[in-house]
Amino acid sequence: MQCEVCQKKKATVHYTEIVNNQMVKINLCEGCAKGKGIDIYSKFSVSDLLSGLAEIEETEIAHGTQECSRCGMTYREFKDIGRFGCPECYVAFQDFLKPLFEAIHKASRHVGKVPKRWSKHTSQETELKTLEDELTKAITREAFEDAARLRDRIKELKEAKRRHS
Amino acid sequence: MISKTAAWLEGSGPDADIVVSSRVRLARNVVGFPFSHWATEDEIKELLETIEKAIRHYPPSPKYLLIRFEDLSEIERKILLERHLISREHAQAKEYRAVTISADEQVSIMINEEDHLRLQVLMSGFQLMNALDLVNKVDDLLEKDLEYAYSPQFGYLTACPTNVGSGIRASVMMHLPGLVMLRQIDQVLQAVTKLGLTVRGWYGEGSEASGNLFQISNQLTLGKKEEEIVQKLEKIIKQVIEHERSARKALLKKDFPKIQDRIGRAFGVLKYAHQISSSEAMNLLSTLRTGIELGVLKGVDLKVVNELFLLTQPAHVQKILGKKLSQKDRDEKRADLIRKMLRDEHLE
Ligand SMILES: [Zn+2]
Ligand SMILES: [Zn+2]
Numbered sequence: 001m002q003c004e005v006c007q008k009k010k011a012t013v014h015y016t017e018i019v020n021n022q023m024v025k026i027n028l029c030e031g032c033a034k035g036k037g038i039d040i041y042s043k044f045s046v047s048d049l050l051s052g053l054a055e056i057e058e059t060e061i062a063h064g065t066q067e068c069s070r071c072g073m074t075y076r077e078f079k080d081i082g083r084f085g086c087p088e089c090y091v092a093f094q095d096f097l098k099p100l101f102e103a104i105h106k107a108s109r110h111v112g113k114v115p116k117r118w119s120k121h122t123s124q125e126t127e128l129k130t131l132e133d134e135l136t137k138a139i140t141r142e143a144f145e146d147a148a149r150l151r152d153r154i155k156e157l158k159e160a161k162r163r164h165s
Numbered sequence: 166m167i168s169k170t171a172a173w174l175e176g177s178g179p180d181a182d183i184v185v186s187s188r189v190r191l192a193r194n195v196v197g198f199p200f201s202h203w204a205t206e207d208e209i210k211e212l213l214e215t216i217e218k219a220i221r222h223y224p225p226s227p228k229y230l231l232i233r234f235e236d237l238s239e240i241e242r243k244i245l246l247e248r249h250l251i252s253r254e255h256a257q258a259k260e261y262r263a264v265t266i267s268a269d270e271q272v273s274i275m276i277n278e279e280d281h282l283r284l285q286v287l288m289s290g291f292q293l294m295n296a297l298d299l300v301n302k303v304d305d306l307l308e309k310d311l312e313y314a315y316s317p318q319f320g321y322l323t324a325c326p327t328n329v330g331s332g333i334r335a336s337v338m339m340h341l342p343g344l345v346m347l348r349q350i351d352q353v354l355q356a357v358t359k360l361g362l363t364v365r366g367w368y369g370e371g372s373e374a375s376g377n378l379f380q381i382s383n384q385l386t387l388g389k390k391e392e393e394i395v396q397k398l399e400k401i402i403k404q405v406i407e408h409e410r411s412a413r414k415a416l417l418k419k420d421f422p423k424i425q426d427r428i429g430r431a432f433g434v435l436k437y438a439h440q441i442s443s444s445e446a447m448n449l450l451s452t453l454r455t456g457i458e459l460g461v462l463k464g465v466d467l468k469v470v471n472e473l474f475l476l477t478q479p480a481h482v483q484k485i486l487g488k489k490l491s492q493k494d495r496d497e498k499r500a501d502l503i504r505k506m507l508r509d510e511h512l513e
Contacts, residue, residue, distance in 0.1 A: 071199045083279070086199040087314035087322040090329075097319070097326075104327055107388020110320025112331040113301070115308050118315055125317060 003029035068092035128157050171248055171270035171287075174475060176467035178290020182458040183406050185338040185378070185471075188249070188287045189296040189395070191304055192280040192323045192332035194314040200324035201277045209261040209277055216276050219310035220265050225303045228268035235260050240489065243480030249287060251275055272303055279324050280332075282307070291402065293335055293395050301391075320387065330387030335395050337402055342377040342455040343412030350379075353408050357381060360401055376447040376474070377455075381405070413459055428456035429512065432465070435473075436507045440493075441500045446477045463513040473506055 001011045009029035067074040073085030075093055084090065090097065101108040131154050138147040173186045198204060198212050213233075220231060234242065246256040251264050255278040265274040275283040284307070286300040314322040320330040328334070344350040354364045365380045381402065383394050416424055431452035435441075441449075454470050456462030475481060477499050483490050486498050 071203055073203065081202075082326075083202060083324045084200060084322070084326070085203040087194060087196060087316075090316060090319055090322050100326060101319075101329065101387055105330065105385045105387035107330075107385075109318055110316075110330045110387060112320060112333075112390045113304075114317075115313050115315050116305070117308070117312065118317070 001027050003027065003032050005029075005032040066092065124157060124161065128154065128161075131157070171475075173249075173271065173287040173289045174468070174471040175289045176471050178288060178292050180406055181290035181467070183339060183341070183409050184291035184402070185340055186249075186287055186289055187291055187293045187296050188285060188334075188336050188338075189293060189300045190283055190285040190334045190336075191300055192321065192328045192334075193282040193284065193304070193307075193311075194322060194324070195281050196312045196314045198281065201279065201281060202324065206261070212281055213261045213263060213277055216282060216311065217263065219307055220274065222310050223306035225265060225272040225274060225306070226267035226269070229272075230266045230268075232264050232266070234258060234262040234264075240480050240483050244484055247475060247478040247480050250285075252278060252283075254279060272299065274303070280328070282311075291337065291406070293337065293399055293402075297335070297391060297395050327384075328386050331389070331391050331394065333386055333391050333394055334382055335398050336380050336382030337398075339379050339381060339402070339405065339409075340377055340451065340454060340458070341379055341405075341409050342451060342458075343409050343416055345377050346416055347412045349408070349412060353405060354379065357401060357405065360397075361385060362398065362401060376451040378451070417459060417461075424459070425461055428452055428459075428462050432456070432462065432507075432512060435503050436510070437504065438500045439504075440496045441477075441503065442496055443477060443479055443499065446499060446503065447474070450474055450477075465507075465510045465512070469506060469510065473503060476502060476506075 003009045003011045004027050006029060009031065011027035011029055068085055068089040069092065070088035071086035073089055075096065078084060078089065078093060084093075098108045131150055135147055135150040135154065138144075138150055178184075178187075194200065195212060195215065198208055201209060201212075204212065217231060220229075237245075242251070242256045245251045245264060246253060248270065250266055250270065250273045252275065255262060255264075255275050258277070261277055263276040265272075265276070267273070271286055271288060273285045273287070275285070284300050284303050286296040286303070288296050288299075316322060321332040323329050323332055341350060341353075344353055354366075358364055361384055363382050363384045365382075366378065381398070383398050385394070389397075431449040435446070435449050435453065450470055450473055453462065453465065454467070457465055457467050457470065476485065479495060482495050482499050482502065485502065490498060
């Protein structure tokens with residue numbers, strides 16, 4: 001049996017992996033197996049996923065050349081490589097990421113660990129959300145004094161946030 | 166480092182007769198830098214220096230090594246790979262890559278791999294939660310100095326979208342000879358993947374997985390808490406352990422003399438062979454391990470077998486001999502090494 005990658009040497013490594021309930025067998029020579037290593041799966045799957053998503057496909061025609069202002073990676077490059085260029089790419093390609101993450105992780109929002117320097121910010125963000133909800137309710141029930149108080153507090157928080165960033 | 170066994174190979178810890186080791190890895194990146202594959206040489210260099218400084222400031226253990234790859238030979242890098250301290254991709258990289266290793270080899274930090282930092286804890290036996298606790302502590306220390314790339318919506322930002330969110334990969338290395346021998350392994354592993362986990366096994370020539378070793382890990386990293394991800398993995402692994410235990414019981418009941426014969430032969434070959442390839446050694450060592458786990462093979466220490474698993478890997482053999490060897494020479498030296506290590510081991 002020949003190596004499926006170089007098509008030259010004899011395949012001696014028969015790599016098996018079960019991904020999403022499907023058995024994938026790849027036959028490789030020792031050299032190519034070492035080169036490919038364990039990353040075979042993630043490299044293939046990301047670009048496969050990206051090209052398989054209809055939603056992304058549509059917007060991509062319009063935005064394929066959209067690029068990250070920080071590192072210069074275009075959306076098309078991201079699609080080809082399957083890797084982001086820098087953390088800012090997550091902002092630049094934000095519109096495409098929700099469906100992508102839903103496809104990979106069946107979720108698009110982080111709920112785990114928060115770095116210490118972010119935990120204060122996160123609690124402020126939560127407070128802001130709660131206040132905004134209360135404000136809407138206050139307006140609905142026409143409690144204008146409450147609404148005014150809430151509006152001032154929201155303004156305060158937003159200004160503090162602006163000063164920080 | 167090479168002369169002693171890593172802590173995770175001690176053969177101790179809960180359920181160590183089935184779960185060889187537990188590992189938890191966190192992917193982290195530093196804000197303001199491109200990911201390693203997209204960064205310029207200057208950026209990579211600056212990153213390395215920034216991270217090294219943070220590690221010196223908050224070391225992962227009182228005693229640790231910080232090794233730059235440019236100071237390592239190819240064989241030395243392969244040794245780190247065989248000891249599970251760096252990844253395959255990382256082993257091929259050249260300048261401005263580094264790794265930090267705690268004295269007991271439980272904690273390692275890969276620098277400038279696919280992500281700027283990969284914090285890893287590797288422990289003997291089945292103890293994923295302990296591994297998670299320790300890796301979190303190392304993470305908490307480093308974030309005092311390093312500002313991680315993070316967003317409230319997407320969590321920890323990683324080079325590859327498959328790691329985003331928690332950046333966690335938890336895995337166990339399992340020895341499953343019972344399920345392999347009873348031909349139930351495919352069924353069990355397929356059930357495991359249906360539950361959203363990834364299974365990896367290396368197959369050499371022939372149909373049996375080399376060494377009967379399988380790595381099982383979580384696949385999803387976004388939308389669940391780290392503890393939940395680890396707990397779910399633990400729950401499924403517990404079931405696999407139970408299946409393996411009953412397979413072993415069934416095997417002993419079914420054909421005890423045959424099992425005994427197989428294990429005795431494996432011991433004989435390992436103790437007296439003069440040429441042995443790494444895959445033959447792996448398979449025979451697995452059989453030996455099975456004998457110990459089943460209580461059929463008395464008098465041989467699990468730790469010795471674990472040590473041999475590691476020391477007979479190609480790069481280790483060459484390092485022990487202090488030179489690069491041809492395959493034939495390696496096979497001879499490997500056999501010498503095994504004979505020497507099993508010299509005092511006898512079957513009761
Ligand atoms: Zn090849
Ligand atoms: Zn970017």
